[in-house]
Amino acid sequence: MIQKRLSIALAGNPNSGKTTIFNNITGTRQKVGNWPGVTVEKKEGNINKSGYDLKIIDLPGTYSLTPFSIEEIVARNFILDERPDVVIDIIDASNLERSLYLATQLREIDCKVLFALNMADVARTRGIKIDDKKLSELLAVPVVFTIGNKNKGINTLLKQAIELAESDYVIPEKRKVKYSKDIEDSISKIEHFIGNHAADSIPYNIRWTAIKLLEDDKIVKERVLEKTGKIGEDILREIHNQRNFLVDRFDDDPEIIMTDERYGFIAGIIMEVLTTSTKQRVDISRNVDLVLTNRFIGFPIFIFFIWAMFQLTFSLGAYPMDWISSGINLFSTLLAHVLPDNIFKDFLINGVIAGVGSVMIFLPNILILFFCIALFEDTGYMSRAAFLMDKIMHLIGLHGKSFIPMLMGFGCNVPAIMASRTLESEKDRTLTILITPFMSCSARLPVYIILAGAFFGAKAGTVIFGIYLLGIILSIITGRLFRSTLLRGDDAPFVMELPPYRIPMIKSLLIHMWDRSKLFLKKMGGYILAGSVVVWTLTAFPHNISYSKNYDLEIEQVKTYFQTEIEAAQESDKALLAQKLDVAVAELLTEKKAEKAEKSFMGRIGKVVAPIFSPIGIDWRGSVALLTGFVAKEIVVSTMGILYAADERENSEALKNALLSSGMTPIAALAMMVFVLLYMPCIATLAAIRRETASLKWMIFSISYSTLLAWGMAFLVYQGGTMIGV
Amino acid sequence: MLLSEMKEKQTATVVRVGGIGALRRRILEMGILKGTRIQVEKYAPLKDPVELIVKGYHVSLRVEEAAQITVENVK
Ligand SMILES: Nc1nc2c(ncn2[C@@H]2O[C@H](COP(=O)(O)OP(=O)(O)OP(=O)(O)O)[C@@H](O)[C@H]2O)c(=O)[nH]1
Ligand SMILES: [Mg+2]
Numbered sequence: 001m002i003q004k005r006l007s008i009a010l011a012g013n014p015n016s017g018k019t020t021i022f023n024n025i026t027g028t029r030q031k032v033g034n035w036p037g038v039t040v041e042k043k044e045g046n047i048n049k050s051g052y053d054l055k056i057i058d059l060p061g062t063y064s065l066t067p068f069s070i071e072e073i074v075a076r077n078f079i080l081d082e083r084p085d086v087v088i089d090i091i092d093a094s095n096l097e098r099s100l101y102l103a104t105q106l107r108e109i110d111c112k113v114l115f116a117l118n119m120a121d122v123a124r125t126r127g128i129k130i131d132d133k134k135l136s137e138l139l140a141v142p143v144v145f146t147i148g149n150k151n152k153g154i155n156t157l158l159k160q161a162i163e164l165a166e167s168d169y170v171i172p173e174k175r176k177v178k179y180s181k182d183i184e185d186s187i188s189k190i191e192h193f194i195g196n197h198a199a200d201s202i203p204y205n206i207r208w209t210a211i212k213l214l215e216d217d218k219i220v221k222e223r224v225l226e227k228t229g230k231i232g233e234d235i236l237r238e239i240h241n242q243r244n245f246l247v248d249r250f251d252d253d254p255e256i257i258m259t260d261e262r263y264g265f266i267a268g269i270i271m272e273v274l275t276t277s278t279k280q281r282v283d284i285s286r287n288v289d290l291v292l293t294n295r296f297i298g299f300p301i302f303i304f305f306i307w308a309m310f311q312l313t314f315s316l317g318a319y320p321m322d323w324i325s326s327g328i329n330l331f332s333t334l335l336a337h338v339l340p341d342n343i344f345k346d347f348l349i350n351g352v353i354a355g356v357g358s359v360m361i362f363l364p365n366i367l368i369l370f371f372c373i374a375l376f377e378d379t380g381y382m383s384r385a386a387f388l389m390d391k392i393m394h395l396i397g398l399h400g401k402s403f404i405p406m407l408m409g410f411g412c413n414v415p416a417i418m419a420s421r422t423l424e425s426e427k428d429r430t431l432t433i434l435i436t437p438f439m440s441c442s443a444r445l446p447v448y449i450i451l452a453g454a455f456f457g458a459k460a461g462t463v464i465f466g467i468y469l470l471g472i473i474l475s476i477i478t479g480r481l482f483r484s485t486l487l488r489g490d491d492a493p494f495v496m497e498l499p500p501y502r503i504p505m506i507k508s509l510l511i512h513m514w515d516r517s518k519l520f521l522k523k524m525g526g527y528i529l530a531g532s533v534v535v536w537t538l539t540a541f542p543h544n545i546s547y548s549k550n551y552d553l554e555i556e557q558v559k560t561y562f563q564t565e566i567e568a569a570q571e572s573d574k575a576l577l578a579q580k581l582d583v584a585v586a587e588l589l590t591e592k593k594a595e596k597a598e599k600s601f602m603g604r605i606g607k608v609v610a611p612i613f614s615p616i617g618i619d620w621r622g623s624v625a626l627l628t629g630f631v632a633k634e635i636v637v638s639t640m641g642i643l644y645a646a647d648e649r650e651n652s653e654a655l656k657n658a659l660l661s662s663g664m665t666p667i668a669a670l671a672m673m674v675f676v677l678l679y680m681p682c683i684a685t686l687a688a689i690r691r692e693t694a695s696l697k698w699m700i701f702s703i704s705y706s707t708l709l710a711w712g713m714a715f716l717v718y719q720g721g722t723m724i725g726v
Numbered sequence: 727m728l729l730s731e732m733k734e735k736q737t738a739t740v741v742r743v744g745g746i747g748a749l750r751r752r753i754l755e756m757g758i759l760k761g762t763r764i765q766v767e768k769y770a771p772l773k774d775p776v777e778l779i780v781k782g783y784h785v786s787l788r789v790e791e792a793a794q795i796t797v798e799n800v801k
Contacts, residue, residue: 064755068748097781098757126782259754290768298771387786391772394788400775424748493749493791494775495756498784 003053006165007082008158011075011106012090013099014061015499017118019043020148021090022058025158029511031415033377034504035404036061036497037422040071042078049158057084060421063098065105066217066255069424073219079111080204085165086112088157093123093130093145096274100266103139104177110205112164113141113171116157120145122500127277135273140175149505177265179258182249186242187211193238198228213239214246215255285380285500293384302388305381309372309410310468314449314461317365324364328357347536351642355532356524358641358655359634362446363520369442370516371509373411378504382407383496390494396476397483399423400494402432406475409439410468413681417688425492430693431482434702437681437689438475440468443633447676450637454656455666463670471677474709523632531628531635535642538602545599551592558584597621597643616675616714617668617722626675632682667721671714678710729764729795730776737765738797745794757781758795 010018014036023030026045031038043058059078060071067073079087089106091099096117106113117123117130136143142160146153178184190210194202202209202224212220213235225232246254292301332353339345376382382404390400401423409416413436420432440448448467452460562581566574597603598620605627606620613623621643629636637655644658659669680703681689690699732738740762743753757780758764767777767784774789 063752066751066755068752095781095783098783101755101757255751256754259751260759263757263759286767293768293770293777295769295771387770387775387777388772390786390788391770391774394774493752494786494788495749495752495791496786497756498777498786500784 003048003051005053005055006086006162007055007057007084008086008088008161008165009057009059009079009082009084010088010090011059011079011102012061012116012118013063013092013095013102014038014497016061016090016092016095016099017146017148018061018090019058021088021116021118021146021154021157022056024148024151024154025056029515030058032508033374033382034380034499034502035377035382036499037071037401037404037419038377040074040418040421042074050162052162054158054162057082062102064102065109066212066215067219069422070429071421076219079106080109083111086114086161088114088116088161090116090118090146090148092119093117094119094126094128096123096128096130097266097270100269101262104262104266107139107141107171107176108205108208108211110171110208112167112169114157114161114164115139115141115143116146116153117143118146118148120153121147121150125281127279127281129275129277131273131275135269138175138269138272140172177262179261182246183214183254183258183261186214186246186254190214190235190238190242194235197231198235201227201231203227211258214242215258216243216253285502288501289384289498292381293388298388302385305376309369310465311461312372313365313369313445314464317362317368320364321361325361328353328360332357343540346540347533351532351536351540352529354641355535355638356529358450359446359528359638360524362449362634362637363517365445365449366442366520367513367516369445370411371513373408374509374512375504376407378502378509380499380501383498386496387498394494396479398431398479399425399428399492401496402428405432405436406439406472409436409441411442413437413439413441413685414688417685417692420692423492425489427487427489428492430698431479431487433689433692434482434698434705435475435479437685437702437706438471438478438678440471440677441633443682444676446634446637448673450640450655451659451669451673454659455664455669463673467673467677470674470713474678474713478705478709523634527631528634528638531631532638532642535602535624535628535639538605539597539600539642541601542599545596547592547595551588555585555588558588602643612711615719616671616711617665617718618672618675618714619662619664621662622664622668622672626672626679629676630680630682632684633676636676667718670721671718674717675710675714678706678713680707680710727797727800728793729766729778729797730789730792732766732797732800734766734768736800737763738800739763740795741798742796743794744796745791749791750794753787753791753795756785758785764797 010022012018015034019030019032019039022028022043022045023032026047028045030043039058039060041060045056047054047056057078059075062072062075065076067076087106089103091103103113103115115135117132123130132143132145142164144153144157144160146157179187187207187210190213191206194206194210199206209220209224213224221236224235228235243254246257250257292298332349335345335349339348376385385407386400386403389403393400393403402420405416405419408419416436416439417433420429420436423429423432448464452463456463559581562577562584566577569577598607602624603620606624609623609627610620613626618626621640624643625636625639628639641655644655644662686699686703689702690696693699727738729738740758740760743750743759745753762780765779767779769776775786776789776792777784777786
């Protein structure tokens with residue numbers, strides 16, 4: 001039997017719990033967070049339920065059907081154009097009055113709406129009582145109480161949704177918002193006009209179209225023109241007349257009056273359905289916030305949180321990093337013993353394990369970092385960070401909300417760039433997208449840890465912190481620069497809801513970590529592995545190199561020479577001579593290896609690009625590592641793992657030692673870190689930039705700007721540092 | 727009096743929301759309209775933006791935006 005398909009969209013104000021409910025229904029794990037604007041694109045999920053094949057769609061949050069920013073447009077267009085069978089309006093029950101604004105608008109379109117009064121628990125603890133029967137009766141909609149994060153009421157909600165989809169319910173006109181007489185007159189005039197001239201070509205409910213046109217809705221205007229062609233212009237002329245008439249009459253724009261009247265209508269409903277107990281309660285969230293955004297300690301606390309995040313990442317992460325490192329070590333040694341000496345062994349140990357293993361050990365650090373960012377997001381502190389930082393961001397011509405993508409950028413730039421969708425102004429968005437890559441993402445962390453660890457010892461922490469700081473400072477300078485040149489314009493207003501603090505759910509945090517680990521391991525098995533294989537292959541071939549001298553012969557000669565010496569020497573000197581022999585042989589072997597590497601394909605590539613990098617103190621191996629890093633920044637480390645540490649055993653210690661003995665100086669290491677911080681974003685980030693700015697131009701611009709800046713800064717660091725003799 | 731002149735913890739009734747275009751609209755849609763009682767919860771440490779309580783929820787506005795909102799009955 002073919003099941004009947006139904007599509008159910010979840011709409012509602014930002015942060016009302018749509019994604020939480022979506023995850024409950026579909027069993028997926030889309031991202032949830034306690035700040036408005038977590039979901040920026042629609043997500044779909046399918047389930048089977050009581051004989052139906054349900055398609056559930058999670059939409060970005062929106063405050064009204066007159067969209068302000070991109071993700072709100074996504075939500076509205078979906079409801080209008082895809083016409084889901086049922087729209088579930090997820091309402092934050094503790095915030096009923098404002099939520100009903102969207103609800104009343106949803107009911108002006110001809111779609112079947114169902115109310116989910118979510119966060120019923122929060123409403124209860126605040127002493128808010130909602131008469132659901134009355135609400136349902138007044139607006140003629142089914143109403144269901146739900147608690148998203150406890151999975152309560154979800155089943156009833158779905159059942160009601162299916163029932164509603166199957167009924168032939170039409171919203172009774174008298175349950176819709178009634179505007180004042182003059183406005184209603186205008187609406188019906190426009191309705192008639194459209195009805196007479198173009199009824200068939202308008203894809204939406206006529207009354208709704210009339211209302212939107214009267215409200216001067218740009219997108220609806222465009223659509224109407226598009227669909228009706230010539231008559232559309234007449235319609236718009238009629239609208240113009242009506243608007244002029246109303247402006248005259250009310251001394252204000254119709255859309256303002258209508259917003260007012262909708263709230264008037266809502267006030268009437270609220271009066272009948274909502275009772276708040278007058279008992280005084282302690283608002284814990286409010287008290288917490290008084291401390292966290294306090295005039296004097298607000299900023300110190302904020303800086304402490306950021307500092308603590310990195311501190312935890314590095315110091316706490318060091319322990320499990322050691323364990324993984326020894327594990328890989330052990331494994332590698334084991335392989336070295338059991339496998340016969342051949343090219344396959346070389347491939348496994350010096351290619352795969354050296355490459356992937358050198359990045360793998362950073363899993364704990366990266367997880368801790370993501371954990372901390374998730375804490376910011378889930379508690380509600382993220383919005384406060386934006387609140388605190390707005391003034392500073394404003395000074396550089398940006399927006400407090402831009403700070404959210406920037407903070408997320410410390411984890412991964414890709415979702416951070418997506419998050420900039422919540423910014424209302426196009427220019428703000430582009431600007432934020434362009435500076436986000438300077439927020440050092442977790443993939444760059446391994447490079448810093450390796451280099452700073454090898455060259456700066458006890459000061460490594462400070463150096464790494466300095467690198468992060470440099471990224472932030474350069475993003476600010478870049479922001480300021482672009483704002484006054486390429487992307488001139490006023491910054492958008494700052495109207496942002498500050499949600500109450502919530503205690504994050506441990507379970508969802510753990511799930512988040514688990515998902516992150518899977519993603520990381522997938523990356524390891526994916527392009528880090530592929531990259532390592534390529535790098536190893538290019539390093540191992542060609543196989544028959546013509547060496548500048550016959551190493552094998554020389555080794556033999558050295559051996560025979562020492563052998564005779566040893567025989568001739570006294571008993572007491574024999575050990576010493578044997579040691580000397582070992583050193584001499586090892587030196588020759590290293591030299592051979594180095595020559596082999598230089599004459600390999602990789603070495604030849606390295607030699608070609610090396611001149612570009614030599615002014616910033618990076619040798620050909622470093623250059624190659626940087627080249628490979630544009631695929632994913634972790635690959636810089638895996639390539640270094642293969643190129644530098646050509647020894648048997650690979651781990652961060654071995655790589656560090658190899659780097660130390662490679663002739664790299666601390667200042668060159670610093671220049672390399674600066675370069676890695678700034679140079680062109682990885683492929684995934686570039687794709688995100690391309691997608692989100694909808695322009696190849698900005699992507700190319702981003703590549704050029706960041707790479708040039710990286711080179712320039714690294715040059716300054718290296719040459720400057722060398723000059724003052726660090 | 728302007729909303730931006732109010733002190734922390736004061737409440738007042740909105741008389742008029744000024745400004746232009748989409749921003750004004752958005753402020754109204756968020757429930758800040760004529761006759762609404764609002765409370766200034768606090769100013770950010772750098773004195774900008776300002777956090778308000780409207781219709782039981784918290785929202786922040788820039789001071790320059792708050793300066794477009796006229797209030798009366800300040801307590
Ligand atoms: N106390 C309580 N918290 C809830 C409930 N439902 C969701 N939450 C929390 O509310 C916050 C927002 O949830 P989301 O599901 O991300 O909200 P959303 O509507 O998808 O938000 P946007 O994508 O930003 O529009 C999260 O911290 C949830 O854990 C509920 O019924 N009660
Ligand atoms: Mg969501």
